[in-house]
Amino acid sequence: MNSADTGKEGLSRDTPAREIARRLIRSRRPDPAGADTAARAAASACEHLYRELSRWVGPDGCHALFTRALAQAQAEHPALEQIQLRARSEPYIDGVAATIMAHGDAATAEAFESVLVHLIELLGRLIGDDMAMKLIDRSLFASERGRAGPSGTREEA
């Protein structure tokens, strides 16, 4: 996972970071599925990860990570042009609906997946893959627990 290669070619492979990103997105998929299910789930995974990681590294530290990951993903996915991150705000990600409307569900979903992949890889480079995995796993666990529980809530991006 820990690779300096953050170019499009590297990300097109099913890297461990991408697999984790997809697991995160799957854990946020609404049931029943709708027309914009994939994009909403991917954006929701970003929202969720922002909140969970903020517990560890603080909202500002987490915002710095997401800002960098978004910048990298934007270079590959023009669909993310209208996306704005708002630190310490609810929701954290602004412009999801407009992006889906402009670029469609699949392209938006792929773009947010790319944000997650870049973020996971960045985290791995900073603190080591094993530690990054731990943090993401905890986030995933919290997500799945929230989904399974009677009071589980799901964010709308």
Add this chain to the structure above:
Amino acid sequence: MNGEAVIRSLPSGVPGLDSVLGGGLPEYSFNLIAGGPGSGKTTLAHQIMFANATVERPALYFTVLGEPTLKMLRYQRQFSYFDPELAGSAIQFINLSAEVMERDLGEVLQRIVSEIERAKPGIIVVDSFRTIAAGQHDRQETAKGFNLDQFVQRLALNLTTWEVTSFLLGEYAAEEQRNPVFTVADGILWLTQATDRNSVVRKLQVVKTRGRAPMPGLHTFRITDAGLQIFPRIPEQTRNRAPQKRGRLSTGVPGMDEMIGGGVIAGDAVMLTGPAGSGKSTVATQFMVAGLAAGETGVIAVFEEYPEEYIARANARNPEIGKMIKEGKLTVIYLRPLDLSVDEALFAILEGVERLGARRVVIDSLSGFEVALAPTFRDDFRESLYRLVGTLTATGVTVFMTAEVSEAFSEARFTTEKVSFITDEIIVQRYIEMKGELRRVMAVIKMRGSDHTHEFRTYEVTPRGVVVGGPLIEYDGIITGVPTLRANPIKAKRKK
């Protein structure tokens, strides 16, 4: 329900610290780790966490505003104690910056308590507590009616009732000890790093610990890849020492044992002084080889050259040296940094003594040792050396030290004036001129509790080592460096 409340001790995970603390960290204590930037507070807290955290009783590490958590994790994980497997489960990092920046002390306390209720930790760390206090500086009283004093009181109360051992980290200066947290804390560990000329020396002091008798004073420490390593001023081995038998040990130098009444007294501190090239290191090596030949083990601490060079040179004269090192009967400790503390040197030597069960220790040389010390320790070299020698001999080992004395040719200096008081036996070497040749002589000038010769004896440094010759009874004025032949030496001898 009867009996006293037992205060268990937690291991600190920091070599040397449990000894300084008087047995470890008191369980459920509320502690402050104070010190300036870069003094090692965060590293110390992490070592304590990693030594104690379990999945069942995790450690919570609350970060506030100081070092960003990501950077802290990035750097902390370089230490060998950092086990990534524990991160996230047994050790959980929680950021309090939102509560501190946007809310009040009541909210901060509430968040800490709710996290404690959730995770049921055994240990919590707040890094840095100082920023919590600073964040509330302009708000003497909050919406929930807390000021800083009340916050500290309530935090301490909550942590104790939740059976948590806690550590608040903060950058404090010595003059700030009126801060309420100092009063409430059960234990205060103060870390400092002082710069003296080009060297930096780190020190730890246990300012306060309730219910324990910590080791007083300042204890030097180093931060290595393994984290903090404390060098207590009074090593554990000394306090647990057993009485040793006192016998005589051969020096291994032909003729020298006779000069000192049959050999070095076991457990004594011996100093051999002399000018450069007089053969001090050679004698020291012979002393060690004699012990090895008798089935003993030993430690040599070198300060003036790299161990490889020292061993190669010693091995050329005594091939036994290399063999004994390979067999684990001898260790050569290299102590040459220029920011060395006496306690660190003592720790290294004692560790070698303990590991090998050594009976003989050679320190070659005191002059090199003094230079290797950080400047701040050179000022109290006498006191430090007194402690070093006292601690070593208290373990029962015999310490053989060399010291270089600079001498004008016609002026004899028996010892370095600073350190002769610490020794039981002093042997001096010097050069003299006889018949236009440079000759070497030695004499015993101090031997506590034993008879010894009082005459100068010549000696040679041969390829196999130092060999002592006879006394110069036909000469007068040896001490001047330029002896003169007596007019009637035989008569003179008879008169004597």
